[in-house]
Amino acid sequence: MSGTPGRDHLEGFVRGDQTAFEALFRQLGAEVYGWILRIVRDASAADDVLVEAFWRAYRGRARFDPTRSFGAWMRRIATNAALDHLKRARGRRDHGAIVVDLPTPAGPDPDVARAVAHAFGSLPEKLRIVATLALIEELPHAEIADALDLPVGTVKSRVFRATRRLRDELTRMGIRP
Amino acid sequence: MTDDEALARLLRSVVRPVPAVPPARDLWPLVVSRSQARVRWSWLDFGLVLAVAVALVLLPNWRWLVLYHL
Numbered sequence: 457m458s459g460t461p462g463r464d465h466l467e468g469f470v471r472g473d474q475t476a477f478e479a480l481f482r483q484l485g486a487e488v489y490g491w492i493l494r495i496v497r498d499a500s501a502a503d504d505v506l507v508e509a510f511w512r513a514y515r516g517r518a519r520f521d522p523t524r525s526f527g528a529w530m531r532r533i534a535t536n537a538a539l540d541h542l543k544r545a546r547g548r549r550d551h552g553a554i555v556v557d558l559p560t561p562a563g564p565d566p567d568v569a570r571a572v573a574h575a576f577g578s579l580p581e582k583l584r585i586v587a588t589l590a591l592i593e594e595l596p597h598a599e600i601a602d603a604l605d606l607p608v609g610t611v612k613s614r615v616f617r618a619t620r621r622l623r624d625e626l627t628r629m630g631i632r633p
Numbered sequence: 634m635t636d637d638e639a640l641a642r643l644l645r646s647v648v649r650p651v652p653a654v655p656p657a658r659d660l661w662p663l664v665v666s667r668s669q670a671r672v673r674w675s676w677l678d679f680g681l682v683l684a685v686a687v688a689l690v691l692l693p694n695w696r697w698l699v700l701y702h703l
Contacts, residue, residue, distance in 0.1 A: 474665075481664060486655040494651050506660055511667040564646055572647040591641040592648050619637055622644065 466522035477517075481510055484527060488534045491603070494593050495538040495585065496545075505541050509534040528602060535603045539585065546581070568631055575625035579618055586611055587618035 461480050468476025488509060493502040513520075513533050520529055564572070579587060589600045590611070597615070601608040626632070688695055 477668075478661060481661055485660065489656050489660075490651075490653045493654070497651055499654075499657065503656060503658075503660060503663075506656065507663045507667055510664045514664075514668045564643065568643075569647045572643060576644060576648055587644075588648075591644055593650050619640060623636070623640055626640075 461526050463522060466520075466526055469526075470517050470520055470522055472517065477510075477514060480526060480530075484530060485510070487527070488530055491531055492534050492538050494589065494595075495535065496541055497588075501541055501545070505534070505537050508541075509537040512537060531603050532605055535605075539581075542581065542585070571626060571629045571631050572622075575622050575629070578625065579621060583614050583618040583621065586614040587622070590615045591618070 461483055465476040465479045465483075469480055485506065489502055489506050492505045492509065493499065496502050496505055509530070513530055516533070520526070576584065576587070585604070586600060589595045589603075590597065597608050597611045600606075601611045604611070685699060689699065
């Protein structure tokens, strides 16, 4: 996160000062929103998750250490809120439906696109989130590890497993990427 | 290009990266109303309270166990 909130705001936030909380929201809200959007991939859902994440942060403000990075702490809370949202949404709609409102570049053959979307949607949740951030959003493994509160080695392992499962699934469908 | 890079590129052509955009509206009022909303008790909460109360009436010696967990 690029924003660095002042110590006064952080200490005020921990004390429950609403003005300090608003200052933090104004400073970091857009960045946190962008992060959430990368995970949930739906603007309307990202609105709800952002509100939920900042509410969770406010509720858990006593646990925040003002000497640490508020941005990193907030991103972890936002990640958990986004993952909770995805768990609730799972079963109601498939991942392919989530991305239809995003900009559409020239894509591959429709059958191949459908197969890829199916293979990606069938990944287990913990592999799909890492694949989303590493393979699609091309974020550094260290950044993903920090946000998901995982060791970097675990992120690398999950990226490897996600790639292998995607390839196996596509091969099974007769597609060789 | 390695096989993994080709697969990632194919994946990105189908499931596209999300552009960095800010929220379309000011969400601060929603955060405020959420953080000021009163906590609602669920039926599970009422059930637990009732169960503890009944247990304390029927088994008063359990009060130390209950107090320990509070």
